[in-house]
Amino acid sequence: MELIYTGKTKDVFKLENxxxxxxxxxxxxxxxxxxxPGANTVGLTIDGAGLAGLKLTSFFYSKLxxxxxxxxYVDANFEEQTMTVKPATVFGKGLEVICRFKAVGSFLRRYxxxxxEGQDLDAFVEVTIKDDDRQDPPISxxxxxxxxxLTHEEYAILKERTIEIAKFVGAELAKKDLTLYDIKLEFGRDAKTNEIILIDEISGGNMRAYKGATYIEPLELEQIMLAK
Structure with a gap:
């Protein structure tokens, strides 16, 4: 394996296949x-967070x-704490797409x-540029x-898929009496077909979930969602 990128929460390796x-x-x-989940710096290390994130990501991706x-998504190996994925290219140096159902976090700080706090939002979608030096600024x-x-046509696809996936995740959380406040997703272009596809993870580390008025920590979210 060839290490090609060291990220904040994941390292990326290229395989021979x-x-x-x-x-x-x-x-x-x-x-x-x-x-x-909206911060652009590593704030803390939580023992078990990586495996919890992988298991929940695998759960959601398999269903999607x-x-x-x-x-x-191709498959996951929980013992190695790894996920195998298809190659994809990002938009520019990377974009993050946030879908908001409740007013919290940076949305509340700005507006x-x-x-x-907690005000209902109608699946509000916003895009930010991955740029640590400029604190991931929003972009129209x-x-x-x-x-x-990306083109206007690609933006329409990006927005539609963001809402579709966010509502799917929200519906899965609702089965466990949880409420999705917001979620951060990433998209890219399939390296072979150029189709816009969902990339990165879907875990407690990139969403805010609540049970009633109580915020659910990432590790607890994974335990709740994967409990039989």
Missing amino acids: ELYLLKFKDDVTGENGVFD NELEVPTH GAYAT EDALAMLNL
């Missing part, structure tokens, strides 16, 4: 020792593949003059097109 391997770490994003939602559809990161 043209597939890639993601190695999940126990690091999670946040600030000042507090977990925050069955529903024929385009993803990069607190008009929004109240027009700017994305003008900077040649």
Whole structure:
């Protein structure tokens, strides 16, 4: 295996069969020792977070593949804490797409003059650029097109798939009496077909889930969701 990228929460290796391997770490994003799925820095290390994230990601991706939602997921190895994926290219240096059902986190920090905490949002989609130095700034559809990161047609697909996947995840959480407040997704282009596909992970590390008014930590979320 060839190490090609060292990330905050995962390392990426290239395999000999043209597939890639993601190695999940126990690091999670946040600030000042507090977990925050929207943060662009590693905030803390949680023992077992990597395996929990992998198991939940495998759970969601397997279901999405069955529903024929385009993803990069091939399979997972829990013992090695790895996930095998198809090759994909990112938009520019990477985009993150957030779907919000409740007003919390950075949304509330920015729009607190008009929004109240926990206020209902109608699957609000926003895109941010992966840029640590500039703190992952939000970007509009027009700017994305003008900077040649993606076309208006691709943005429409990105938004539609984001809402579809976020609502699917929310429905799965609802089966366990949990409420999805927001989720951060990543997309890329399939390296062979150029189709827009879901990439990266779907775990407690990139979403906020609540039971009633109580926030559910990433490790607890995995335990709740995968309990028989």
